[in-house]
Amino acid sequence: MKNKLMKLMEKEGFILLLFICVCLVAGGTLFLSMKNIGVDKNVGNEEFTIVGENEEERSLYDEQMDLVNNGEEAKTVNADNSEENEEKTLEEETEEKTLEEETEVEEDLTELEEVETVDNTAEDDENLDLEFEDDDYKETPEIVQDTATISLPMDGKVLTDYTSNTLVYSETLDAWVGHEAIDIESSEGAIVKAAADGVVKEVYEDDLWGIVIVIDHGSGLQTRYSNLETKEMIKEGVSVKKGDHISKVGNTAKVEMLMKPHLHFEVIKNGKLVDPRSISD
Numbered sequence: 124m125k126n127k128l129m130k131l132m133e134k135e136g137f138i139l140l141l142f143i144c145v146c147l148v149a150g151g152t153l154f155l156s157m158k159n160i161g162v163d164k165n166v167g168n169e170e171f172t173i174v175g176e177n178e179e180e181r182s183l184y185d186e187q188m189d190l191v192n193n194g195e196e197a198k199t200v201n202a203d204n205s206e207e208n209e210e211k212t213l214e215e216e217t218e219e220k221t222l223e224e225e226t227e228v229e230e231d232l233t234e235l236e237e238v239e240t241v242d243n244t245a246e247d248d249e250n251l252d253l254e255f256e257d258d259d260y261k262e263t264p265e266i267v268q269d270t271a272t273i274s275l276p277m278d279g280k281v282l283t284d285y286t287s288n289t290l291v292y293s294e295t296l297d298a299w300v301g302h303e304a305i306d307i308e309s310s311e312g313a314i315v316k317a318a319a320d321g322v323v324k325e326v327y328e329d330d331l332w333g334i335v336i337v338i339d340h341g342s343g344l345q346t347r348y349s350n351l352e353t354k355e356m357i358k359e360g361v362s363v364k365k366g367d368h369i370s371k372v373g374n375t376a377k378v379e380m381l382m383k384p385h386l387h388f389e390v391i392k393n394g395k396l397v398d399p400r401s402i403s404d
Contacts, residue, residue, distance in 0.1 A: 272404045273318040273340070273390065274365060275307065276348060277372070282306040282385050285398040295381040303396040304349075304389040311352065311384045313372045317363045318346045318390075318403075326354045332387065333375025338363060343394070349387040350376035 283291055283306040290299035321340035328334050334351040352373030363369065372386050379387060390399040 272402050273344075273346065273399070274316075275399065275403050276316045276318050276346075276388060277307055277309055277313060277386055279313075279385075280308040281400075282308045282383060285400070287396075287398075293378070295377075295379055304347075304387055305399050306379070306382065306385045306387055308383055308385045309372045311372055311374060313384075314368050315348055315351065315370045315372060315386055317365055317367045317369050318388075318399075319344075319365045321346075321363060323357050323359050323361045323363060323369070326357060326359050328354065328375070331376065331378045333377070334370070334373060336369055338369075343392060345391040346399075347389040347391065349389070350374065350379060350385065 283302055283304075285305050286302050291302045292298075293300050317338055319338075319340045321338040323336065324339040324345065325335070325337040329349070332349040334349075334354050336348045336351065336354065336357060338346050338348075340346065348370065350373055352371040352375070354370065356371075357363070357369045372384055374380060374384060376387060379385070388399055390397050390402065392402070
């Protein structure tokens with residue numbers, strides 16, 4: 124019995140010892156595992172904490188750098204704006220100076236133009252004087268007649284009087300017409316004289332009034348001689364004296380061809396036909 128018990132104890136003791144060893148081994152292994160797990164956890168936490176701190180530091184650093192950069196950018200912008208403002212100010216000052224200079228130049232040019240205008244006016248006056256002197260030198264006829272009266276260009280009976288408000292009968296036209304002239308009866312070929320001093324203005328042949336001579340006596344006074352025989356006795360531009368022979372009585376005026384030989388004589392004062400006998404001596 125005792126031997127069985129001893130064997131049993133030996134057998135169970137061995138198992139118990141084995142179990143204790145296994146437990147010890149398992150416990151040691153568990154302890155080491157837990158310790159390693161704790162270390163790993165701490166290491167992970169330390170790494171996580173360090174990373175977090177680094178990120179926060181980096182965030183703060185980035186924010187500070189952003190502030191610094193923004194400040195620098197602001198300074199740069201302000202500097203640029205200041206430079207631009209200074210440039211604009213310089214440009215404005217330059218433009219103002221340019222405008223002032225241009226204004227001064229324009230004023231100077233205006234003064235020069237005024238001076239030149241005065242000089243040119245003086246030169247023009249001198250040129251005009253020279254031109255008049257040249258005209259005198261060329262002996263261009265001048266009208267010096269300034270008389271209020273004229274002489275009739277020939278003696279004779281007045282066939283038709285001057286009328287301004289009434290009509291006279293025309294044998295040639297067989298009609299009553301106006302007649303702002305006088306018809307002086309004479310024979311064909313009779314001499315026609317200049318009524319006053321003047322310059323021959325026109326010598327021409329008209330379809331109705333035949334050969335016509337116009338003399339300008341100055342002061343707005345002109346005389347017109349129609350129904351003449353010839354235009355060869357005088358030329359345009361020639362000066363004549365009162366009583367000079369200028370043509371002869373003819374029969375060239377078709378509108379008065381049925382009348383007796385006569386001179387159709389008109390007087391023009393300031394562009395208006397007047398009665399020749401009202402200003403004749």
